[in-house]
Amino acid sequence: MKKMIAALAVSALLGVMIASVTNAASSHATIQSTVSFRDKPSTNSKVHHYLRQGEKVTVLEQVNAYWYKVRTSRNSTGYVSSNAKYISLASQNVGGGEKPGNNNSSSQTIEKVIKAGQSYLGTPYQYGANRSSTKVFDCSSFVRRAFMDGAGITLPADSRQQGAYVKKKGTTSSNWKNLKRGDVMFFMSYKGTKASAYNGINKSKATITHTGIYLGDGKVLHTYSKDSGGVRVDSIAGKHWEYRFLFGGSAI
Known part of the structure; x- marks a missing residue:
């Protein structure tokens, strides 16, 4: 019983740690003007649809100097331009190699x-x-x-x-x-x-x-x-x- 309780405690602790890491590697953002929502970080990639001004997204990662990986309110994941003309970060806590802060x-x-x-x-x-x-x-x-x-x-x-x-x-x-x-x-x-x-x-x-x-x-x-x-x-x-x-x- 003691071993089971210890295992559950460790599992719960790991869950908290994972949640913390996930939160630390994302940031809320608002679309500033209509922008393509693509399946890859490239202007040659497929456009799923367009995100409109005022839409809220979660920035999961800044892939490079030009692209964010984002998740929409409909739980779709894709890529948008990181140009400030199109997207504005509510906070600057985004994972990835680039630091959009x-x-x-x-x-x-x-x-x-x-x-x-x-x-x-x-x-x-x-x-x-x-x-x-x-x-x-x-x-x-x-x-x-x-x-x-x-x-x-x-x-x-x-x-x-x-x-x-x-x-x-x-x-x-x-x-x-x-x-x-x-x-x-x-x-x-x-x-x-x-x-x-x-x-x-x-x-x-x-x-x-x-x-x-x-x-x-x-x-x-x-x-x-x-x-x-x-x-x-x-x-x-x-x-x-x-x-x-x-x-x-x-x-x-």
Whole structure:
């Protein structure tokens, strides 16, 4: 009898411990705007349905910098974008390799970087611009200045070094649709306006020749020629920017 009571006590204690671990590895969240509820953490995966603004979910894990694993009020489990535009955490106690407790401060910093970059809209382009100048920019000096002004971060001087810097920071993606607002984008040389002009190119070995800041919604903030009018915003989808894209990721 004593052994049975002891076993029951241990079982109860284990149950409490498991419940505590489960609670410690989850967080309640609210959907901020309509977002795809997918079966895998990828924009290429199946969409089960859409979660609407105001819906409550439980965040089970932050899979990486781009995705949360969540459970809905109907007890369905799937994946949603971790972009603050779509989801807001009620607390910051989420399991997994990433620690979204830094999301709010990171998002604020990113917005400062973008605001700083947008303050230079229309600033003329000059190849090889002086890195300390704000009168003219080339692509990498512009990105460098935006992060310096907005986040106090001094990125390397040229786009290739900036690409290496971002890769060392952590997760990158070769699919621009997976990027988050404020991520730095890297591109190869211009070959033409059609997708076919880039067929057969091994992009993993291509040289970075251009960089910009992803704004979300398929837009990039950058500068690339005198004729283009200097610092500007361009759409990516269906343009040579999409075909030239190599990878992108966070510099913060």
